[in-house]
Amino acid sequence: MTAEPGTDRSESFGEALLGAVLDRAHELPPHLIGPLVADVVERLGGRRPQVLLQDYGQLLLVPLRGEGLTGGDPQDIDASVAGWCFLDAQPVEVPEADGVRVHLPLLDGGDQVGVMAVTLDRVDDDDRRLLARLSGLVADLLVTKHGYSDLFFSTRRGEPMSVAAEIQWSLLPPLAMVMPRVAVAGILEPAYDVAGDSFDYALNGDILHVAMIDAMGHGLGAATMATVAIGAYRHARRLGTGLSEIYAAMDVAVVHQFGPDHFVTAQMMRLDTATGRMHWVNAGHPPPILVRDHRVMCRLDVPTTLPVGMGGAEPEVGELDLERGDRVLCFTDGLIEEHAVGEEQFGEDQLIDWVNRLERTGRGVRAVARSLSHTLKRARGGHTTDDATLLLVEWRG
Numbered sequence: 321m322t323a324e325p326g327t328d329r330s331e332s333f334g335e336a337l338l339g340a341v342l343d344r345a346h347e348l349p350p351h352l353i354g355p356l357v358a359d360v361v362e363r364l365g366g367r368r369p370q371v372l373l374q375d376y377g378q379l380l381l382v383p384l385r386g387e388g389l390t391g392g393d394p395q396d397i398d399a400s401v402a403g404w405c406f407l408d409a410q411p412v413e414v415p416e417a418d419g420v421r422v423h424l425p426l427l428d429g430g431d432q433v434g435v436m437a438v439t440l441d442r443v444d445d446d447d448r449r450l451l452a453r454l455s456g457l458v459a460d461l462l463v464t465k466h467g468y469s470d471l472f473f474s475t476r477r478g479e480p481m482s483v484a485a486e487i488q489w490s491l492l493p494p495l496a497m498v499m500p501r502v503a504v505a506g507i508l509e510p511a512y513d514v515a516g517d518s519f520d521y522a523l524n525g526d527i528l529h530v531a532m533i534d535a536m537g538h539g540l541g542a543a544t545m546a547t548v549a550i551g552a553y554r555h556a557r558r559l560g561t562g563l564s565e566i567y568a569a570m571d572v573a574v575v576h577q578f579g580p581d582h583f584v585t586a587q588m589m590r591l592d593t594a595t596g597r598m599h600w601v602n603a604g605h606p607p608p609i610l611v612r613d614h615r616v617m618c619r620l621d622v623p624t625t626l627p628v629g630m631g632g633a634e635p636e637v638g639e640l641d642l643e644r645g646d647r648v649l650c651f652t653d654g655l656i657e658e659h660a661v662g663e664e665q666f667g668e669d670q671l672i673d674w675v676n677r678l679e680r681t682g683r684g685v686r687a688v689a690r691s692l693s694h695t696l697k698r699a700r701g702g703h704t705t706d707d708a709t710l711l712l713v714e715w716r717g
C-alpha cells in the first residue's frame with residue numbers, strides 16, 4: 321500500500337518504546353525479559369519495575385527474578401493491591417511518597433498471567449495507554465517464552481511438586497479464557513499433588529468444547545491414565561466427531577492401554593457460543609450445576625453411561641438453551657466427598673450454598689472459581705485426600 325503524499329511515517333515516542341520490545345522479542349532469551357522490561361520502563365520515566373507471577377496454588381503473586389526487576393516477598397492475592405489488580409483484571413494506581421505506583425494485569429487471551437507494577441512521578445492518559453500496551457506485550461512474552469525455560473515454572477512453584485502433578489500441569493490448557501461470548505476458568509487441588517483429575521477445552525470457531533475427567537487411583541498411575549484419556553479426547557475432537565463418538569474413542573484408548581479393571585469418569589460438552597445451545601454427555605461423573613441470575617438453578621442430569629474404559633453403552637446427549645450470563649459448574653467428586661474421620665461428607669448441599677454466596681459478589685468467572693475452590697478447601701479443614709477440581713463456564717451472549 322502506498323501512503324498518501326505528506327503522510328508522516330516517522331517513529332513516535334510510543335512506537336519506539338513498544339518497538340524496543342517487539343524488535344527483540346523473537347530472539348530474546350527468557351532470563352533477559354527482566355532487563356528488557358526495566359529498560360523500557362526507564363525510557364518511559366518509570367522506576368522499580370516488578371513482574372509478579374501467580375503461584376500454582378493461586379494464593380500468591382511471586383516476584384520474577386531478573387536484572388533490573390524489583391524483587392521482594394510474595395504478595396497475598398487476597399490481601400494486597402497487586403492482588404486486587406489481579407482478581408479484577410483492572411489497573412490500580414496507588415499514590416506514594418515518591419510518585420504513583422501503577423499495577424497492571426498481565427493478560428493473555430483472558431488468562432491472568434500475573435501483574436506488572438511500576439512507579440512514575442505522575443500518571444496521565446498517555447502513560448496509561450503505553451503501560452497497558454506494554455503489559456500486553458510482556459504477558460505475551462511470558463507465555464511464549466514459558467516453553468523454552470524452567471524459569472517461570474520455578475518462580476510459580478511455591479512448594480515441592482509430585483511427579484504426577486508435574487505431568488498434569490503440563491497437560492492442562494490455560495486455567496482461564498475470557499472471550500466476548502464465553503469465559504472459562506478452572507482450578508485444581510491439591511495444586512502440588514494432583515494426579516487423576518484434569519480438564520480440557522478448545523474454542524473452535526463458534527463452538528466451545530469442554531471435557532472434565534477423573535482417573536481412578538492416585539499418583540503416577542492416575543496421572544498416566546488421565547494423560548491417555550485427555551489425549552484420546554483431543555484426538556477425537558479434532559477429527560470433528562460428535563460427543564458419543566468422542567466417548568467411544570476415549571473408552572477404546574483407556575481399555576487398550578490399561579485393561580478392563582481401570583476407568584475414568586468423564587463429562588464432555590459442546591457449547592454453541594453464537595446461540596447458547598449446549599450439549600453434553602456424562603460417563604459416571606457428578607452432574608454439572610446450572611447457575612442463573614447468580615443462584616444455583618438445578619443439576620444438569622442426563623442418563624449416564626459407564627465410565628470411560630468400562631465399555632458402556634452409547635451415552636445419551638443432553639441439550640439445553642442457556643440464557644445470557646448463565647454459568648455451568650463442572651466438578652469432580654473430590655470436591656464434595658471429602659470428610660473428616662467419623663464425620664459426614666462435605667456434600668453437594670454445602671457446595672451449592674457456597675456457590676450462591678460467592679455468586680452474589682458479581683465477580684468474573686476467574687475470581688469466583690478461585691474463591692470457590694479455596695473456600696471449599698477451608699471448609700473441608702484445609703486439606704483433601706482426593707483431587708478436587710472445578711471448571712466454570714459462562715455464556716456471555
